[in-house]
Amino acid sequence: MKLIKSVAMKANNVFNIYAMKCIQGIGMSSLRVGPHVLCTLLTIGLNGTLCVHAQNNAGIGTSSPDPSALLDLSATDMGLLIPRMTMAKRDAIVAPATGLLVFQTDNTPGFYYYDGSAWVSFAGSGSSGYSIGDFAQGGIVFWVDETGQHGLVCTKSDLPGFTRWFAGSYTSTMAHGRGPFSGEANTTIIIANQGFGDGAPYAARICNELQITYGGKTYGDWYLPSKEELHQMYLNSATINATAVANSGSSFATSIYWSSTEVNGLDAWLQDFGSGGQSFFDKILEVYVRAIRAF
Numbered sequence: 001m002k003l004i005k006s007v008a009m010k011a012n013n014v015f016n017i018y019a020m021k022c023i024q025g026i027g028m029s030s031l032r033v034g035p036h037v038l039c040t041l042l043t044i045g046l047n048g049t050l051c052v053h054a055q056n057n058a059g060i061g062t063s064s065p066d067p068s069a070l071l072d073l074s075a076t077d078m079g080l081l082i083p084r085m086t087m088a089k090r091d092a093i094v095a096p097a098t099g100l101l102v103f104q105t106d107n108t109p110g111f112y113y114y115d116g117s118a119w120v121s122f123a124g125s126g127s128s129g130y131s132i133g134d135f136a137q138g139g140i141v142f143w144v145d146e147t148g149q150h151g152l153v154c155t156k157s158d159l160p161g162f163t164r165w166f167a168g169s170y171t172s173t174m175a176h177g178r179g180p181f182s183g184e185a186n187t188t189i190i191i192a193n194q195g196f197g198d199g200a201p202y203a204a205r206i207c208n209e210l211q212i213t214y215g216g217k218t219y220g221d222w223y224l225p226s227k228e229e230l231h232q233m234y235l236n237s238a239t240i241n242a243t244a245v246a247n248s249g250s251s252f253a254t255s256i257y258w259s260s261t262e263v264n265g266l267d268a269w270l271q272d273f274g275s276g277g278q279s280f281f282d283k284i285l286e287v288y289v290r291a292i293r294a295f
Helices: 087-091 182-194 203-208 227-235 237-246
Strands: 021-024 049-052 058-060 071-073 101-104 110-114 119-121 139-144 151-154 212-214 217-219 256-262 267-272 278-282 292-294
Touching: 087 101, 139 227, 139 237, 139 292, 151 227, 182 203, 182 227, 182 256, 203 256, 227 237, 227 256, 227 267
Parallel strands: 058 071
Antiparallel strands: 021 049, 049 058, 101 110, 110 119, 139 151, 151 292, 212 217, 256 267, 267 278
């Protein structure tokens, strides 16, 4: 244990503490300085100065920590090292607190903080956020907004089997949304209209019921993509396929997939992943389905 050069005596009443407590070169496993000062300092082992003040803050490398800071670090030859981990380890953190900060070492490396609902990349931290082709948020990123922090992911594989668009009832569901994020509302509308139907699985329902666990977190908010969301998947299919195969998934079939965008009571829109074209057809047709979610 190194010599403690100077420690002001604690008063019996912590409310009357006015003296600054300066400890030089602490190497102790634990130092207790009272409930209104700083409860416990664990294994500090510094060559500089740790100063604990009666104003309930502390400084490392400075004898006059800024009064607005709980902890004031001052150095010209060292930095603050934030916990470093892979994206899988980051996503496995249970119930992360809003504001929690980590440095992600893989996929799109950089500083990430938890905003209360999702991990968000710091702008200017060496990462502009998520990129198309990232394996994140339970799937593969295929579209991001201008901030790079929010977008859409698809599952790494098609859902099993070939599936009809409807539950057997030729009705106009009014699921007419086409653009980004509109597939979620379409899916809700379709299920509300079709319900259980004849009991056979249908595209919107199997997407809605899907749950995928990745990195210790379960994602259960999947939906059938809209016409334009599905087209974005086609435009980025080569990148999606590469990421899918690298993560034990599968490439898109060179065939047709259902969108959630309805044409009328009889037909809905399809995307051809072979030719790249879009067309509409009878809802009874059984084709491929791949689910997506927003983040």
